[in-house]
Amino acid sequence: MTDVFSRLRSGKKRDLYYERDMSPDTSKKLKKDIKENEKEVHEYLYDCDDVITRDFYMGTTQKHEMALMYIDGLVDKNLVQEEILKSLMLMTRQAPLEHNLGQNFFNMVKEGLLTAADIKEVDNFGEVVLGILSGDTILFMDKFEKALIISTRGWEKRGVQEPTTEAVIRGPREGFTETYRVNIALIRRRLKDPNLKVKTIKLGRHTRTDVGVLFIQGIASPNIVDEVLKRLNTIDVSGVLESGYIEQMIEGDWLSFFPQLRRTERPDVVAACLMEGNVAIVTDNTPFVLLAPGTFLSLFQSPEDYYERWYIASMIRLLRFAAAFFAMTFPALYIAMTAFHPGMLPTDLVLSIAATREGVPFSAVVEAIVMVISLEVLREAGVRLPGPIGQTIGIVGGLVVGEAAVRAGIVSPIMVIVVAVNAISSFAIPNYSVAIGFRLLTFIFIFLATVAGLYGIMLGLLLLTIHLVTLKSFGAHYLSPFVSFRFSEGKDFVVRGPMPSMEIRPGYTRPKDMNRMNDRRHDTTEKMEDENADKQ
Amino acid sequence: MLTNNDKITIPQTVALLITTILATGILALPRNVANAAGSDGWLLVLLAGVISYFSSLIVGALVKRFPGDTFIEYSQKVLGKFPGYILGFILILYFIFVSAMSVRVFSxxxxxxxxxxxxxxxxxxxxxLSSVYLIRHGIEPIARIGEILLPILIIPIFAMYLTALPRADFSELLPFFDTPVKDLAISTIHTAYNFLGFEILLMIGPYMRSPERVMWTLLFSIGFITLTYLFIVVIVFASIGVEDSRILLWPAMSIIRTIMAPGGVFERLDALALALWTIASFTTINGMYYSGTLAAAHLMGAREFKFFVTIFFPWVYLFSIIPGNPLDTMRWTQISGMAGIVIAIIIPAIILVISIVAKKGGKTS
Known part of the structure; x- marks a missing residue:
């Protein structure tokens, strides 16, 4: 194939362009001549019309040739004009430089003239090209075999907004954005701790996405940090566009229905998890941050569990577990009860179910499958359509069509209730992708219930438990603290214990420092004299 | 020898023992004790529990005396290569047979x-097949499953039978101490069948993280089982009477069918009960089946036990379809109970005595 293309192509430069490995080469050093450097960079960035080159000179009597290179749209033009061009071209004219600075000229420019904040010295083309592509500005100077990378990144970006997938009533409204640095800053603002470490690596042959691994030294287990870095470094793909790529590449069991890393849009969740010994993986260009190791319990956690009082939080968490159960099994239970074991329901209920099923031509199984599938279609349609239309679809689909189908005698009204409860239950799970996983399991349970009634459902639950028990995420049991249960950990479990009693970090991350609190006895008993004491 | 070096903690061992011992046998227990001792049935359960505990100490002593060895190894060390080999084979056969009987009773x-x-x-x-899926993952997941399923199993069992309390008439338990001592002694042996299951320690003993606490583990497990049995027998006797308990095939199940759930959401609690018996049988099959495959792997000196899990599958199935009808099944479970007494008490006792006399094993060697 390559031969055909190269024969079709004409011109020497074109051949060079297509045959050359375009990945930036750090071993290729910069040259003395500014024009040659420019030419070389242009060879790397051939046919990239968004690359801007700005040649200029500095000084009045002795002219120093210089060149700026950057990508239009990725840099903040104001910054380039004010901090680089203005200070180099205008300011130097007002106070002329000494003559014959020689080799010191470069340092003079770097340390004395440029007013930009973030400057790095480089001597090879690899870093120069990567810098240009990342939105930095490169300053070449004639007669020097080095260049300056000036951080001028500034592009159109979304501001910090309220996270859409994890809304809370009580708690901060800030969510991550698509910009790596902003996201790191949002976490850093919550953890003013020198032990919060950020290790950045680049992933993806073409995207060169910044991926940051964050952990708190002294809490996070070094084994987990090493394992995360090791697995990240094994990733060799052409692109990482979203943290989902990374998640699916580094999780242990990709056949599982359950995600083995927790993902969140909220900096407060990341901060809380870091303090529990988790490792966070922040990916550029996405607001979703991954947390390892993930556990089954974390699928049911919402930040509000910790912001609200513990009775409320515990009750809501219990409700979520119940909701997850119904999201999996409710239609299956209905089928099993009506088709296999009608004797187990109260007689009145069985009679009323039978009455509503009068005239419905399909069996309960067919009815359930058709209804669950149409609900999935409705959900998907509602998500894809723009806001107001999505709601309309929900109303038309859910209310109008549902009502009409019942009146027409195609489905029984009780089946509408069953499927609706099933769907609503799944939406009570805080994690959307997990909720979808549970809804997929619904079909498996419907099948099992059709084959063997309640025994089938029980078998399905057993198999699910076996699968979860054998699942591990970065060395942590996925089902902890359900397994190897310790009472001290039980305070953040199915119920969430009162805050002062949560002295110990959860053990699944094997934190180096178990104590969450130093002073274990919080004396908050009311000792202040009340107002009546004065009157005595 | 085996690559699988997973160790289980003491709570996991307790959970594994309780869930293995607790099986569908519990459903027929009130009938058996009612037939044997009438209203003194509960006394029978208590006696059987105490006797089972003291007999299980023999297995516990072997676990402590031969740390790191399973029954297969120490029987060969103590009795010699060939007799030990024969005993190991019998042990495998026993475990397969008991797994088959458990699954058969469940069906x-x-x-x-x-x-x-x-x-x-x-x-x-x-x-x-569900059991095979689990067992192939090794001892640790089996123990963890036990740990998870134990509260799911025990709490509803107690809750369910407590709902029968309002209708219970405890005068049914009278008269006390009506049965001749000789009858009691014989029936106690039969009742002890229901406490079998601790013999899996013959195989999983060396997998315990702290085998020196095996005696406490046994005391806790068997004590807990005794209390559970006692509770169920007393509730069944008090709610349907000793006479009815004699007639019904599975009296403990039958009274659940008569319980009306509070609030009237369900007409009967069968669904819950059968979900619980599914768990109870499943864990029993796991314990027995796994011990059998482990014994085979040790006997053959194999590096992997997973191979034997698959090989034993058809045999367990074939054994399970031997009995022709439910009553036949009952007879076969009696046979497996007798075999269990021999495997779990008599043979370990012989090995223990010989090893003490011949000064084999223990800390000295």
Whole structure:
């Protein structure tokens, strides 16, 4: 194939362009001549019309040739004009430089003239090209075999907004954005701790996405940090566009229905998890941050569990577990009860179910499958359509069509209730992708219930438990603290214990420092004299 | 020798023992004790529990005396290569047979109460396949499953039988101490069948993280089982009477059918009960089946036990379809109970005595 293309192509430069490995080469050093450097960079960035080159000179009597290179749209033009061009071209004219600075000229420019904040010295083309592509500005100077990378990144970006997938009533409204640095800053603002470490690596042959691994030294287990870095470094793909790529590449069991890393849009969740010994993986260009190791319990956690009082939080968490159960099994239970074991329901209920099923031509199984599938279609349609239309679809689909189908005698009204409860239950799970996983399991349970009634459902639950028990995420049991249960950990479990009693970090991350609190006895008993004491 | 070096903690061992011992035998227990000792049935359970605990100490002593060795190894060390080999073979046969009987009894209960028209083979094979799926992952997941399922199993059992309390008439338990001592002694042995299951320690003993605490583990497990049995027998006797308990095939199941759930959401609690018996049988099959495959792997000196899990599958199935009808099944479970007494008490006792006399094993060697 390559031969055909190269024969079709004409011109020497074109051949060079297509045959050359375009990945930036750090071993290729910069040259003395500014024009040659420019030419070389242009060879790397051939046919990239968004690359801007700005040649200029500095000084009045002795002219120093210089060149700026950057990508239009990725840099903040104001910054380039004010901090680089203005200070180099205008300011130097007002106070002329000494003559014959020689080799010191470069340092003079770097340390004395440029007013930009973030400057790095480089001597090879690899870093120069990567810098240009990342939105930095490169300053070449004639007669020097080095260049300056000036951080001028500034592009159109979304501001910090309220996270859409994890809304809370009580708690901060800030969510991550698509910009790596902003996201790191949002976490850093919550953890003013020198032990919060950020290790950045680049992933993806073409995207060169910044991926940051964050952990708190002294809490996070070094084994987990090493394992995360090791697995990240094994990733060799052409692109990482979203943290989902990374998640699916580094999780242990990709056949599982359950995600083995927790993902969140909220900096407060990341901060809380870091303090529990988790490792966070922040990916550029996405607001979703991954947390390892993930556990089954974390699928049911919402930040509000910790912001609200513990009775409320515990009750809501219990409700979520119940909701997850119904999201999996409710239609299956209905089928099993009506088709296999009608004797187990109260007689009145069985009679009323039978009455509503009068005239419905399909069996309960067919009815359930058709209804669950149409609900999935409705959900998907509602998500894809723009806001107001999505709601309309929900109303038309859910209310109008549902009502009409019942009146027409195609489905029984009780089946509408069953499927609706099933769907609503799944939406009570805080994690959307997990909720979808549970809804997929619904079909498996419907099948099992059709084959063997309640025994089938029980078998399905057993198999699910076996699968979860054998699942591990970065060395942590996925089902902890359900397994190897310790009472001290039980305070953040199915119920969430009162805050002062949560002295110990959860053990699944094997934190180096178990104590969450130093002073274990919080004396908050009311000792202040009340107002009546004065009157005595 | 085996690559699988997973160790289980003491709570996990307790959970594994309790869930293995607790099986569908519990459903027929009130009938057996009612037939044997009438209203003194509860006393029988208590005696059997105490005797079982003291007999299980023999197994516990072996675990402590031969740390790191399973029954297969120490029987060969103590009795010599060939007799030990024969005993190991018998042990494997026993475990396969007990797994087969457990799954068979479960299928009988299912066919009687829940899935009347479902073929027996379907229930047995699906149950065994789930078990195979778990066992192939090794000892640690089995123990962890026990840990998770134990509270799911125990709490509802107590809750369910407590709902029968308002109708209970405890005068049914009278008169006390009416049975001749000789009858009691014989029946106690039969009742002890229900406490079998601790013999899995012959195989999983060396996998315990702290084998020196095996005696406490046994005391806790068997004590807990005794209390559970006692509770169920007393509730059954008090709610349907000793005479009815004698007639019904599975009295403990039958009274659940008569319980009306508080609030009237469910007409009967069968669904819950059968879900619980599914768990109880499943864990029993796991314990027995795993011990059998482990014994085979040790006997053959194999590096992997997973191979034997697959090989034993058809044999467990074939053994499970030997009995022709439910009553036949009852007879076969009696046979497996007798075999269990020999495997769990008599043979370990012989090995222990010989090893003490011949000064083999222990800390000295």
């Amino acid at each position: 009988e209960v299912m066919n009687a109460f829940m899935l009347i028209n479902t073929p027996r083979g379907f229930i047995i094979i699906t149950m065994l």
